[in-house]
Each structure stands twice: as C-alpha cells, then as structure tokens.
Amino acid sequence: MAIVHMKNIVKRYGSHVALDHVDLDIGEGEILGLLGPNGAGKTTLIHALAGIVGFDSGEINVFGKEQQTNLMDIKRQIGLVTQEITLFTDLSARENLEFFGGIYGLKGETLKERIDETLAFVGLTEHASKLPTKFSGGMQRRLNIACALVHEPKFLIMDEPTVGIDPQSRNHILEAIRKLNEQGTTILYTTHYMEEVQNLATRVVIMDQGHVIADGTIPELVRKIQHEEKIKLEVAEPSDMLLEKLRKLEGVKQVSLHGKEIHIISQVGAGNLDRALSIAKDFGGILSVSAEKPTLEDVFLTLTGKRLRDREEE
Amino acid sequence: MVIRSSYYMFRRLFRNYIGMSILLLLPIALITVLGLIADNAVDDTLGIPMKDQVAVSMMLSFLLFGGFFTMEYVKEDLLSSMKWRMYSLPYPSHKHAYSILISCTLFNVLQSFLIVLYTLFVYDVNWGNLVFVFIILLTVATVVQFVFINFVLGVNHYKTAERLGTGFGLACLMVSEMWFPLPEGPFFQFLSMYSNPFALGQNMILATITGENIDKAIISFIILLVSAIVLAISGAYFGRRKLS
Numbered sequence: 001m002a003i004v005h006m007k008n009i010v011k012r013y014g015s016h017v018a019l020d021h022v023d024l025d026i027g028e029g030e031i032l033g034l035l036g037p038n039g040a041g042k043t044t045l046i047h048a049l050a051g052i053v054g055f056d057s058g059e060i061n062v063f064g065k066e067q068q069t070n071l072m073d074i075k076r077q078i079g080l081v082t083q084e085i086t087l088f089t090d091l092s093a094r095e096n097l098e099f100f101g102g103i104y105g106l107k108g109e110t111l112k113e114r115i116d117e118t119l120a121f122v123g124l125t126e127h128a129s130k131l132p133t134k135f136s137g138g139m140q141r142r143l144n145i146a147c148a149l150v151h152e153p154k155f156l157i158m159d160e161p162t163v164g165i166d167p168q169s170r171n172h173i174l175e176a177i178r179k180l181n182e183q184g185t186t187i188l189y190t191t192h193y194m195e196e197v198q199n200l201a202t203r204v205v206i207m208d209q210g211h212v213i214a215d216g217t218i219p220e221l222v223r224k225i226q227h228e229e230k231i232k233l234e235v236a237e238p239s240d241m242l243l244e245k246l247r248k249l250e251g252v253k254q255v256s257l258h259g260k261e262i263h264i265i266s267q268v269g270a271g272n273l274d275r276a277l278s279i280a281k282d283f284g285g286i287l288s289v290s291a292e293k294p295t296l297e298d299v300f301l302t303l304t305g306k307r308l309r310d311r312e313e314e
Numbered sequence: 315m316v317i318r319s320s321y322y323m324f325r326r327l328f329r330n331y332i333g334m335s336i337l338l339l340l341p342i343a344l345i346t347v348l349g350l351i352a353d354n355a356v357d358d359t360l361g362i363p364m365k366d367q368v369a370v371s372m373m374l375s376f377l378l379f380g381g382f383f384t385m386e387y388v389k390e391d392l393l394s395s396m397k398w399r400m401y402s403l404p405y406p407s408h409k410h411a412y413s414i415l416i417s418c419t420l421f422n423v424l425q426s427f428l429i430v431l432y433t434l435f436v437y438d439v440n441w442g443n444l445v446f447v448f449i450i451l452l453t454v455a456t457v458v459q460f461v462f463i464n465f466v467l468g469v470n471h472y473k474t475a476e477r478l479g480t481g482f483g484l485a486c487l488m489v490s491e492m493w494f495p496l497p498e499g500p501f502f503q504f505l506s507m508y509s510n511p512f513a514l515g516q517n518m519i520l521a522t523i524t525g526e527n528i529d530k531a532i533i534s535f536i537i538l539l540v541s542a543i544v545l546a547i548s549g550a551y552f553g554r555r556k557l558s
Contacts, residue, residue, distance in 0.1 A: 052401040072404045080402040084395035090326045099322045103315060103405045147399070 003028045003155060003186055004049065009058035011044055018044040019055065020210035026155075026188060031181050033201030034190040037304055040207040042190045043083065046159050049188070050080050062155070076104060079153030083160045085140045086147075087132045093119065093143050094128040097150045104151035114150055121179075122146045123172060138169025145173065149180070156180065157188045162196065174200060194297050204296065208304045222294050225302045228253065230292040231264040231273055237284030238262060245279050260287070315405055316413045323387070323417035333383055338425045341376040342432055345369050349437050362523060366440060369433040370523075371492065373426050374515045377454055378483040380422030381462025385475055387414045388466050392557055407557045408550075415459055422455045423448070442522035450522070453538045454515035460545035461511075467552035486510040514538050 004026035011019040018041050026032050036042045047053040049060065051071045060067040062074045087096050097115045106114055119125045122142040132140050145161055158177070162170045177200060181187055191197060197204060204221060206214040214221055235242065238257055246255045251267035262280075266272040273291060280286050294302075327333070345368060352364035360367060391400055391414065392407055400407055430447055433439040441447050461482060465475040489496065489505050490513040496502040507513055507530070514534040521531035 047398070050402045052398060075402065075404040078402070080399065082395070082398045082402075084398070086396045086399035088322070088326065088396075090329045091322060095322065095325065099319070100403070102318050103403050105404075 001028050003063055005061040007059045009055050011048055011055040017210050022212055028186055031187045031200050031202050033197035033204040036207035041210040042207055046157050050078055050157055051075055077154045079148035079156045081145050081148045081158040081161045085144050087143055089133050092129050092131055093124055096147055100147045101150040118146045118150045138165040141165050155186045159190050198296055206303055213303050218296055221299045225294050225299050227268050228265055229268050232290045233262045233280050234260050234287040235280050242283040246276055249275055316409050319410055319413035320417045323413055327421045337376050337380055341372045341429055345372045365437055369439045370519050373429045374512050377426045378458055378486055378512055381458045382479055383418040384415055384459050385462050385466040389472050408553050411553055415463055419455050419459045423451045426451045440523055446522045450518045454511045457511045457538050457542050460542055460549055463549045464545055467556045486512040508537055
C-alpha cells in the first residue's frame with residue numbers, strides 16, 4: 001500500500017523547472033533511495049513532500065490524505081532529517097528534543113520517556129545535558145536525526161544524513177535506519193554515497209533535471225542497462241597498438257588504459273572476452289582477467305551521464 | 315505552543331552571554347562611571363540630579379538596541395538553514411516569530427528594569443512609581459522590537475537589516491539631542507520631543523520622576539501605542555511575504 005502518492009508535480013523557480021511532472025509512489029515499510037546529481041530536484045521534491053514548499057500543479061497524498069488541506073495533520077506524522085545540522089546550539093541535546101517533542105504534542109512523562117528512548121537510540125544518553133556545540137560532527141548528525149525521531153514518525157525523510165562524518169558514526173546511523181525500518185517506519189533516503197543506497201534501499205528512484213528517469217529495485221535497474229559488460233585485462237606490456245586492435249573488435253564501445261589495466265566496455269553477447277584474451281596474449285601475456293556486471297553506479301552513470309560523486313570528493 | 319516556544323526562547327536568551335554583557339553590564343558600567351563623575355550636580359533644565367538624568371538616558375539608549383536580539387533569533391531560526399526544520403514542524407513559522415518577539419521584548423524590559431533597580435538601590439535614583447516605569451519600558455521595548463522585526467523581514471539581506479538597526483538607534487539618540495542640540499524652531503523641537511521611541515520614553519519617565527509635564531507623557535504614550543499598531547501591521551505584512 002502506498003503511503004505517499006505524488007502525481008504530476010510541477011515546481012518552478014522563476015523560469016527554472018525544479019520538478020517537471022514528477023510521479024512517485026512510496027509504499028509502506030519501504031526504504032526508498034532517492035538518487036540524482038546536484039540540481040536534479042531531490043531536495044525540492046523532499047521539501048514539497050514535507051510541506052515546506054508549495055508546488056505549482058499536481059497532487060500529493062500522504063497517508064491517504066490530500067496534503068494541502070491536511071498539512072498540519074500530515075506534518076505531525078512525518079520526520080525530516082535535514083541536510084544541514086539544524087539544532088538550537090544554545091539548548092542542550094535534551095532541551096532540543098524537549099522543544100521538538102513538545103511541538104509535536106508530546107507532554108509530561110510520555111515526552112520524557114520518548115526523549116530517553118531517542119537519546120539511547122542514537123547513542124547520546126551520556127551527552128544529554130551538553131550543548132551541541134560541544135559535540136563532534138558525528139554526534140551532531142545523530143542529534144539531528146534524533147530531533148526528527150522523537151515523535152515516532154511513521155514516515156521519515158532523510159536528506160543526506162551522513163554527509164561529512166566519520167565511518168563509525170556513519171555505521172551507527174545506517175544501523176539505526178535499518179532498525180527503524182524493521183520497526184515499521186517508511187523511509188525516504190537521499191545520499192551521495194552509492195554504497196549506502198546499495199546496502200539500505202529496497203527501491204531506488206533516480207532523478208535528473210527535475211524528472212524521475214528510473215524507478216525500481218536495484219536488480220531491476222541493473223537489468224535495464226545489462227546490454228553492456230565491462231572486461232578488465234591486466235597485461236604485461238600495454239601498448240597503443242594493442243588498444244587499437246581491441247577497439248576494432250565488433251561490439252566494443254570503449255577501451256581505456258589505467259596503468260597496466262585495460263578496461264573494455266562491450267555489448268553483452270558479442271563474445272569479445274575470448275577474442276580480447278587471444279589478442280592480449282600476443283602482447284607480452286596476461287597478468288589477470290575479470291569481467292564485471294553492471295552496478296548501481298553504472299546504472300546511474302549510464303542514465304545521467306554523471307557520477308554520483310566526483311572522484312575528488314571521495 | 316507559542317508559550318512553550320517562548321519558554322525555550324528565554325532559556326536561549328539567558329545563555330546569550332554576549333548580548334547580556336552588551337545590553338546589561340555595559341550600561342551598568344557606564345552609569346557607574348558617569349554617575350561618579352556627575353556626583354551631586356543637578357540638571358538645571360529638568361531640576362533633577364545629573365546622575366538620575368544619566369541613568370534614564372543610558373537605560374533608554376541601550377533599550378533602543380535590544381531589537382538586535384529579535385533580529386538575530388529571527389535570522390537564526392527562520393532565515394538560515396534552521397528554517398527547513400522549523401518549516402517541517404506542525405507549527406506555523408509566524409507563531410515562532412511571535413514567540414521570538416514576545417520573549418525578546420520581555421527579556422529586553424527585564425534587562426532595563428534590572429538597570430532601574432540597580433540605579434535605585436546603588437545610586438538612589440528617584441524613578442517615581444516603578445509600575446509606571448515598567449509599563450513605559452514595555453511600551454518602548456515593544457515599539458523598538460517591532461521596528462527591528464520590520465527591518466529583518468522587510469529587507470532581503472540581513473546585513474542591510476543590521477545597518478538599518480544601528481542607524482535607527484543612532485538616529486534616535488541624535489534627534490533626541492543626546493550629543494548636541496538641534497537648531498531652534500518648532501520642527502526641530504517636535505523632532506527632539508516626539509519623533510522616536512527614545513524621546514517618547516524619556517518624556518514619560520521624566521514625567522514619572524518629576525510629576526510634571528503629564529500631558530506630554532500622555533501624548534508620548536499615545537504616539538507609542540499607535541506606532542506599535544502600525545508597525546505590527548507592517549511586520550505582519552512583511553512576515554507573511556517572507557516566512558510563507
């Protein structure tokens with residue numbers, strides 16, 4: 001059952017179309033990975049969904065209710081983990097949670113219990129009385145998540161929640177997300193880290209230039225581009241002549257040299273592995289061979305023409 | 315929710331040590347030093363001790379700049395990246411703006427009232443009826459806070475709002491003849507007496523202290539009330555434009 005139904009959403013900023021007739025359904029209990037290069041419209045989509053920004057046309061239904069007419073009611077059941085750290089730096093971790101929990105209508109003992117549970121969940125119980133300014137980046141990120149969880153939302157939107165943190169804190173956050181999902185929370189997750197989506201998401205949506213360009217499980221998306229295969233040959237004596245011979249093989253789309261390793265992208269079923277091996281043997285021998293199936297990264301690259309993160313960023 | 319939010323605003327304000335130092339400790343220090351210099355001299359025009367006049371001027375001068383609290387918290391909570399979380403809450407952002415406005419106004423009044431109490435007990439300044447003084451402070455602070463919230467919501471860049479705030483405070487002091495007398499004539503006389511919250515507040519407090527010029531104090535009070543209403547309307551207009 002879909003808890004979110006977005007139909008034909010258009011959002012313009014002046015002449016720029018940030019969301020261009022976007023359709024999207026999110027099923028109950030899913031972890032939906034939302035991917036896209038910078039400026040693809042992911043954050044606008046999240047903001048429209050969370051009721052932060054309006055949209056020019058289309059329809060959004062959340063929990064079976066029309067969003068515009070039930071905005072406050074819907075907001076009470078959604079948690080938003082923002083991309084930036086959005087905490088009151090002059091209130092302690094506990095006070096931050098008290099403030100946000102109170103806004104969601106929690107009071108007295110219930111609020112106290114929820115705060116204790118949430119602090120324990122993100123591993124900050126011992127730091128409850130400290131100001132966020134005394135926290136490390138990872139701890140601030142965890143508190144940022146806690147503030148969106150204190151009211152036990154049914155639907156959690158996470159906009160790049162692991163940006164700029166150490167691997168230990170990232171693992172803690174990813175584990176927490178899995179637990180939340182097991183407890184029944186539906187999660188919309190955007191990130192620039194492909195491996196996070198591969199590990200977490202039950203379904204992936206790829207956006208580019210305000211459009212949804214792909215939607216499906218990871219195996220479904222990979223199948224869409226499985227007309228290509230990548231062969232990696234490590235050779236003893238790579239030369240321009242060898243590369244030229246490989247390029248001339250039928251069905252070969254791209255040949256590139258990386259140190260002693262030659263990467264060949266070829267059509268599936270062209271039978272180029274055998275031919276490439278026999279050619280390479282004549283050029284000083286082969287040190288190693290591998291053939292790779294497409295990954296989510298390849299899907300992203302094929303569909304958008306861009307990497308999710310620039311290599312320098314990594 | 316506004317009350318709950320105001321409670322946390324107060325906690326934040328009490329932890330704003332820089333603001334406290336500038337708007338509470340600095341005026342107390344200045345009053346102390348200038349009070350010592352004034353000694354037992356009497357202001358011939360007003361017929362009150364110089365140190366009383368110094369206390370009134372200093373307290374009102376710093377009250378004029380209390381609007382920076384409101385500007386700063388509106389910027390932090392509703393105009394920076396924090397706004398994304400605030401907007402995602404089932405709590406309209408204009409209500410949070412009200413809570414900032416209410417808390418900062420009361421905090422500002424409290425700070426000024428502490429200066430009043432300090433000068434009353436340490437320097438024996440005669441403030442007249444303290445309830446009236448509190449009401450006067452509340453009226454002046456409300457107008458000042460409204461002026462500043464209009465600045466921060468009415469312009470595109472926060473830096474511009476900051477400059478407008480500083481300019482407003484200094485202009486108020488200048489036209490109230492704090493530093494030098496204005497040229498003679500009815501226009502300048504009106505300007506120095508009724509044109510700004512500092513002058514209006516001073517009229518009312520001096521009336522409380524001396525028991526004279528009550529009519530001037532009442533006119534000042536009415537002007538402040540009307541200004542507060544006009545500024546509240548324009549603030550609501552700018553807020554609707556900027557916070558929705």
